[in-house]
Amino acid sequence: MPKGLPIEVRGLTKRFGDVTAVEQLSFTVQPGRVTGFLGPNGAGKTTTLRVLLGLVRPTAGTATIGGVPYAKLERPLEAVGASLDATFHPGRTARDHLKVYATAAGIAKPRIGEVLELTGIQSVADRRVGGYSLGMRQRLALAFTLLGDPGVLILDEPINGLDPEGIRWIRGFLQLLARDGRTVLVSSHLLSEVQQSVDDVVIISKGRLVRTGTLSSLELDSAPQSIVDSPDRDAAAAALTAAGLRFAPGRNGFIVDERDPAKVGAALAAAGVGVSLLHRLRSGLEDSFLQLVGESDGSANGGTPAPASEATVAHDGPAAETSAEAPPAVASEPPAESTEGKDA
């Protein structure tokens, strides 16, 4: 069973000329969990990963895998599988591509067929990569990362360019890898893209760490509100007022300034009012992510998390309700994002 090793980044700084890509970045990634490495394009995610993989020399600080820099790993591909950009020699077949690097890393040939099968591209493995779709290239990039059956997987924007079926597949696959005890670090510029697959998040913006912790801690912070509805709205409003809860009417019920839905339910139960709907408002997750990373396109909400409550009420409606219950469907990914380039 491959061994999951912790990834540690300590005081990492990288400057390209007078451009500072990463500054004083520190975080730890634990084995057995899927960690989302999030931040807008240009935040320094790819630079951090390249330093971690020994491809870029840091200006200051260290990045280690199991306490060892990548270049010092005994058999690197068998410890760490990494896919950074899905680039290949267009004139080489997928099988030959894998054969070249398996040979370089001393990995037995039968493994090539296995990873081709695992990633579902064995039927096109003997075609030249030049004719591959972006989704097929992503799968080949993943096949490369799996060559050494590594305990640590580092994937840069692996969901970019995948079709809905591919996205669903990779989400399940990442969870499966983490359940084996492997360390899985996945970068993305969209929280919604990885929200369903990650356990932990490391969020950076402009090269600096802005947040690290579990996804649920981020959810709690971002959703200080609950939604409740009752067949008898007047009675419900009275019960909420009696319990001292602040609330505002929304399209599908009341939006209550209380992060724990249990307290809201208790207030209505105490007044003997029936409840037809009760849950935590989850629509705030992406908003709060955009707020954390700064002046992103969605920062109209203001500077601090507090005013978000007003903003949410203001545009409460279909958007808030749909995302409140069901996480966004895979097909709802904005297609424009899939063709975007990665940060430097």
Place this chain on the structure above:
Amino acid sequence: MRTIGAEFLKVTTTRMWWVLAIVLVLYVAALAGGLGAFFGWYSTNPDGAPAGQPMPSTDALAPLVYGFATTVGYVFPVLLGALAVTGEFRHRLLTPTFLANPHRAGVLWAKFGVLFVFGALFGVFGYVATLGAGGGALAGFGVDPVFDDVDTWLLVARGILAMAIWAAIGVGLGTVVPNQVAAIVIVIAFTQFLEPILRFVAALNDITAQIAQYLPGAASDALVGASFYAVSGSGMPTPVSLEWWQGGLVLAGYAVLFTLIGYATSWRRDVT
């Protein structure tokens, strides 16, 4: 050892090497066959020669014609070597390469060695072509193709060595100039125009002629022991030339020097 195997596969799993090999064979075969036929015809019909133009003696004919494999064909191993490196930069393949083996110097010297072997293979192809086409043409006009002379085979061996070193020079050049288009332009411009002109002009003066014998093409010709310039430049003072082993050392020096410079610059740079 694994790295050498991987570098070997990198060459054989794309089409570039055999496309270049085929062009090399066709090119030098046509040249050796054509000039072999021309010189063969001339040596049997001395009256038909252009007036006042001294032509190579029959003894010098065969080495000259066979030597085309290197003296004309050397641009192909250079291109193969340069493309082997610039392709890694152009297709951003240094990422998986250095992930599989983070010891960058080891990767570069493995490439150097593997391309040296492919250069030698190109040499074998080239000499099969010139010996076949050129020797056939000479024999067709009754000139002895001197296949039974050990000097012929020594020339072939030195020519193959030169081709191997040229491919290694290509590796060095590719690391110094990682931009693929720029590298190809430099290879073609230098080997086909710049160096021939330099050698021609330098031969006019004793001092510059001393310097010009260290140019890579001149060193290569010295190593092979056959030069088209020695003949076509007749009428000019015969260009000075290094001993064959000196030429070989100078040529190998270029390969190592370029590779060291390239390693210190592009090869060690951040892969972004």
